Amino acid sequence: MIHSLEVHDVRKSYGDFQAVKGMSFKVRQGSCFGILGPNGAGKTTLLGMIEGIVPITSGSIDLLGMDVATQIRKIQPRIGVQLQQNNYFQFLSVAQLLKFYQQLRRAGGPPRKGQSIEWLLQRLGLSDKLKFKVDELSGGQKQRLSIAIALLEDPDVIFLDEPTSALDPHSxxxxxxxxxxxxxxxxxxxxxxxxYMEEAERLCDEIMIMNDGRVIAQGNPAELVSGMQARQAIQFQFAKGQFKLEYVQDLADATDLHWDDQTDRLRVTTREVAQTMRSILERSQSQRIDVINFDIDRPSLEDVFLSHTVKDPRE
Ligand SMILES: Nc1ncnc2c1ncn2[C@@H]1O[C@H](COP(=O)(O)OP(=O)(O)OP(=O)(O)O)[C@@H](O)[C@H]1O
Structure with missing residues (x-):
């Protein structure tokens, strides 16, 4: 298996403060790799080191088989970086800005074929904006323009930093x-x-969750969610006044039971959804209790994220 990126025990300190505290991971060529983490986790610092913009304090990074610390000039023509803050030259038109960046990128090496500017703009819904000045674009249009810039000259690795953070649902x-x-x-x-967990789940083949400068969890979205199986919960609603908690108190796989006698609802957290459901339905039948409704709460990627990260309200 070929890896486009290999990060070995990378650290970054700003004075006494360690923003990245020894991270190691690999990214498969041809995959979409998502980096998730709460504000201040160190994502932008990590990306900066991988892109060769932020100097590494210790450790090493191989991007496209080359060492970022010593071979960044060879790497740069082959990567495309979308910046979070797109303070582009406001007085240029979209066409002029794209040409400017294209020439800048070509200065780093021979021209690469890639998609035409027209194709990129069409795919990003900006075809009719070629003659607009950059400051005449909306925030969302500028963000999509920054993706187009990242894709100029057909990069092999594309870095997108919160690519849809300012976009409306359609965009x-x-x-x-x-x-x-x-x-x-x-x-x-x-x-x-x-x-956005929905974005990570839809786009990423592999996800790394980081917190406080460290890798906390890594895997494909389904693997990460299945690691949370112990948190699956089933909710039952029974006919008024028929159910008693004592009927289910000894359930083998249940990790938590909550009974609300105001609404006649039982919530069971379990490792084995099917087995627990079967047991509860059998007991309801033997006690002649009517089950009115039931629901399964499966864990989501958001549950995985929340269970691994602690939010500091000051961030
Ligand atoms: N140039 C710098 N000097 C000092 N500290 C910095 C510098 N850049 C980042 N930090 C600190 O490093 C930590 C990680 O910041 P970073 O921007 O990498 O986090 P992030 O995960 O990208 O956050 P967000 O999701 O809010 O963009 C933060 O505590 C931040 O204050």
Whole structure:
């Protein structure tokens, strides 16, 4: 298996403060890799080190098989970086700005074929904006323009830092479809940070959750969620006044039982949903209790994220 990125025990200190505290992970070529973490977790610092913008305090990073600390000039023409703050030259038109960045990128090496500017703009819903000045674009349009800039000159690795954070739902879906199209090229690797679990689940083949400068969990979205099986919960509603908690108190796989006698609802957290459901239905039948309704709460990626990260309200 070829890895586009290999991060070995990387650390970053700002004075006495350690923002990244020894992280190691690999990213498969052709995959979409998501970096998730609460505000201040160190995501932007980590991305900066990988992109060669932020100096590494210790450890090493190989990007496209080359050492970032010593070979960044060879790496740079092959990567595309979308910036979170897009303070582009406001007085240029969209066409001029794209040409400017294209020439800047070509200065780093021979031209690469890639998609045309027109194609990129069309896919990102900006075709009619070529003649607009950048400051005439909305915040969301500027954000999509920053993705187009990241894709100029056909990069092998594309870094997207919160690519849809300022977008309305329509533009977000348009951007997701665009990223899904990028993913179809097995030679391209997409590395993105996001605060949207739905985005990570839809786009990423692999997710790394980081907190306080460390890797907390890593896996594909389904694996991460299945690691939370002990948190699955079933809710039953019984006919008024028929059920008693003592009927189910000895259930083998239940990790938590909560009975609300005001609403006649039972909530059971369990490791074995099917077995627990069967047991409760059998006992209801033998006690002649009518089950009116039931519901299964399966854990989501958001539950995984929340269970691994602690939010400091000051951040
Ligand atoms: N240049 C710097 N000097 C000192 N501290 C810094 C610097 N850059 C970042 N930090 C600190 O490093 C920590 C990680 O910051 P970073 O921006 O990497 O987090 P993040 O996960 O990207 O956060 P967010 O989701 O809010 O963008 C924070 O505590 C931040 O204050």
């Amino acid at each position: 977000r879906h348009l951007t997701w479809e665009f990223i899904e199209q990028l993913k179809q090229d097995p030679n391209k690797t997409v590395i993105l940070t996001t605060h």
